Amino acid sequence: MLPTSLIMLPSHPFWRREIQFWIFQLIGWSLWIALLVLRDLTFIPREYILERVLVFLVDASIGIVLTTGLRHLYRAVWDFNMALRLIAVVLGCWAASQAWRPIKWLITDSDFGSTVDLIGYGWATFSQWMPVSMTLLLIWSVLYFFLKYYHLFQREKQKSLRSEALAHEAQLRMLRYQLNPHFLFNTLNAISTLIMVQSNDQANSMITRLSKFLRYSLEHDPFDKVDLLHEIESLNLYLHIEKVRFEERLTVHFEVPSELEDALVPSMLLQPLVENAIKHAIARSESGGTIWIQAELCQNDKLCITVADNGPGGSDHPTSTGVGLKNIRDRLQEIYGEAYQLGSSPRKPKGFQVTVTIPYEQG
Known part of the structure; x- marks a missing residue:
């Protein structure tokens, strides 16, 4: 034939x-x-x-x-x-x-x-x-x-x-667009508070950064993969907004080797992880805290990205509950099948960390 x-x-x-x-x-x-x-x-x-x-x-x-x-x-x-x-x-x-x-x-x-x-x-x-x-x-x-x-x-x-x-695409789009509501509500409340206390400059700055961040999140399809440097730049838009809310209570450290800046990751991967750390670590502490974002090559040619904090941590830390982390897990499942891992563990001497392990791809 x-x-x-x-x-x-x-x-x-x-x-x-x-x-x-x-x-x-x-x-x-x-x-x-x-x-x-x-x-x-x-x-x-x-x-x-x-x-x-x-x-x-x-x-x-x-x-x-x-x-x-x-x-x-x-x-x-x-x-x-x-x-x-x-x-x-x-x-x-x-x-x-x-x-x-x-x-x-x-x-x-x-x-x-x-x-x-x-x-x-x-x-x-x-x-x-x-x-x-x-x-x-x-x-x-x-x-x-x-x-x-x-x-x-x-x-x-x-x-x-x-x-x-088409079903997978619809599900992935749904998961993608569920990542932002919690952050958006908090930001709008913070802007409302700034306007009430007549901090107009801060409110205007927050609105400007919010519009840039939302534009980035909507421009990229949930199937898109972007290089890690681009993802970090978008994350900084989000962090600048949160720093208006938390001021000196929020400190962020990046540990990303230059050779991994062109590694491909799903767009909007880091923001919900950092949002989770802010919600359960920084917001719970009067003195605030620190968030570390680290990327490294793991065994078997995998890319490992860790988001850690020095918050209260403990066994009651919601590592597998909540819309954000659940959607990340489902989204990674749709994109990589079984070729990914999403793990979490306490961080010594205190705090918590979440690690995403995905295949290493270069852009």
Whole structure:
């Protein structure tokens, strides 16, 4: 069978199916002629081969016409139940073989076809009721239905894959857009407070940084991967907003080697991790605290990114609850499958840390 991927076909499904049908028709009947010629070469003198090939070509052309008619019949009964389709196949092949028989007689009796006994070639029987012509047409019909069902299976498979991909995309987009509400509500409340105490400059600065951060978060598709340096720059937009809220209570340290700045990570990966640390470490402490953001190469060519804090920590730290972390886990699952890890642990002497391990890719 000739791979259809090697054939340049029109994009319209109807013309693609038509061209495929005729390609398989020509290939199949050409193989039938080749088999007859190979058989002749074993006992027919070479000087008669060309004449016989021409006769076989004419006979195969009749077969192409008849099987094209069978194709229209099978299309007409395609929506019927299986029993009626089987009846249509048997009766159709029998009628086509009956129509073929007198044509073979005419060709054999003519001067053109006198070198070949087409009746013996095409009408010899395996039994008293099953001629070779009908057997050949039944084989053609089986191949036709096989290819038909194969194309239907491939079409349904593509639909299923497309539906699954759209579902994953919708889920990933939903997860992505759930990452910001908690931060957004806190920021709007902080802006409201600044306006109430007439700190207009700070409120204006906060609104400007918020608009830049939201623009970045909306510009990047949840499927996008960005280099780590770009992700850190966007994270700094978020941190500047939080520093307006917490002022000197919030300290952030980055430990990212320059050789890892071009490593690819999912966009908006760090912000919910840092937001989680601020919510459960900095906000709970009157004196504030420190957040560390570290990136390094781990074993097996993995990129490990750790967000740690020196907050209260403890066994009650919500490491697997809350929308932010849950969505990160689900999002990483959608992007990397099983090739990721999201782990958390206490940090000594105090605090907590979350580590994301993903395949190392360079931008």
